[in-house]
Amino acid sequence: MTANQTAQITERAETFLWTSGRVLEQRRFEVLFGRAPDGSGLAAALAAYRTADGAYAYGLEPDIRGPEPQPLTAATALMILEDAGRLDPASVTPVLDWLSTVTTAEGGVPAVLPTLGAYPRPPWLPVAAEPAADVLSTGQILGPVLRSGVTHPWIPGAVEFARRGVEAMEQTHPYGVESALMFLASAPDRAWAREQADRLGKLLREQRMVLLDPAHPEDTPVAPGYAPGEYHLPYDYAPSPDSLARAWFSDEEMQRSLDHLAASQDSDGGWPISWAKWSATTEVEARPGVTVKALRVLRAYGRL
Template sequence: MKLTSSQFKKARDFIYANGRLLDRRRFEFHFEQGSAEAVLNALRPYQNEDGGYGSALEPDMRTPYSQPIATEYALSIMDEIGSWDLAMLNGIVNYLKNSLREEGGFPRATVDVNDYPHAPWWNTDKDHSGSINPTGRILGLLYKQEVLPGLEEENWFARSAQFVWKSIPHACKSDYHDLIQCITFLENVPDRKRAEQEWNRVDGWLQQPGTIELDPEAKGYVHKVLEWVPAPGSYAKKWISDKDIKRHLEYLIREQQEDGGWNMSFDALSPGNESEWRSLITVDRLVTLRSYGCLDSHGQ
């Protein structure tokens, strides 16, 4: 089962009609020979003078001020397109140094998120402590990039890495967001011997019933197979059968909406927020379908 040419065109039109410039550039990069530089240029305005990212780069946080989660997302975009911008990275490092908490790591959100429209799950009473989400993935992606070497030797980075090592055993054992943080960190951290010890723990969590939602038709805010394995080489694939992946790919194709986009699994903050999220998600879905060979030749 594949997404047909007409379905692909509807998805394309949905993105161009509703998406942020960033997600239109992402689509162009993946499917219309767009450049990585064009994606970076669309990402650049979200970076603040302190080097962090805000201005609703994470669509559920409408604050213009820098947030650790938004900064993590900026790193993930650079990783997605395989292009790491030195000036952007230098700014991010400056922001992270100044955001470091006493015990290491960065908070899930800072309290100024409350001063602007935001989704209720981002309500933040205190921000004095670090959180594995997003510290683990921030460090994992910084380990992965190669244009700014030697970061792991800096004090702020080493303290944050120790924070992550200490936090992994206490991560929420069935929470997608915490486990993705652990996985990205462990995939990229140089200490492979120590990482192998923690993989056993993470693998145990991944095998717990309900952690990876195997029912493609499950409703609500659940994290299904293709969120854990958006591409064939994803780490969690070892715990998911080819049969289950096929079922979820077929369901994903069926779930494309009449307007060409895919829906969110959580409540939108506003109509504009819904358009942003659905366009972002639609790009992600098309990238996943292509990675599994589920687009016809037009989308290849």
């Protein structure tokens, strides 16, 4: 790929974000790609999604609607706070205080709470009266929290829950592995994290949870409950060269996946969503975030 081609990828994506992105993704792009001097604008955009109890809602995570905060939305907020340079006690502690109120006896948090039941939601987000804690949500949350250096009573119990959950992972699914990796990237016990990452990598390949050759999707089964064509590629597990999962893939496998990512940019400059489309509005709101993520991956591997 030539320098001109890579420049066009960024230019087309930027046009898409200014045309179709929410203020949140526009501000996030500015911060991540040097268009803004600091993260104050991004932090201000995120603040619009805050709830009175210190958590986040209002469609911050496009598939999770309504005014009631949810753990998966808290995970998204923490990642954005990290991009804004706001992983400090003033920003993180209110989120952890709220998480403490929805933590189960197991020490972790569910993906969504019963409060979501009163609002529109996709069919793959079932609402239980007494939901169990899940590594899917707890792992995503712990990643930025542990990197923040903030101390809080919620953290030790959540770390122990996530450790047990990762160690128990056998028959799993791609998003579960991704969430486990988010936790492992910042887990305090680094030797243990590397051991578990190595084990999950072998599990991933044994269970064929990664599309290694985009030219032959028929060789990889779609995970149960996922949308047709909802494959996960090497870059999904290893979004940067220093990711724990980078060792899972050969250079050829990684380069094929990155070529596929670059080629997947739509004519309008954005990237498509791969999961099921249950609402036109949520698809429109999700694509800018997917586009920013694609740009980050391509840049991390020197493709931009």
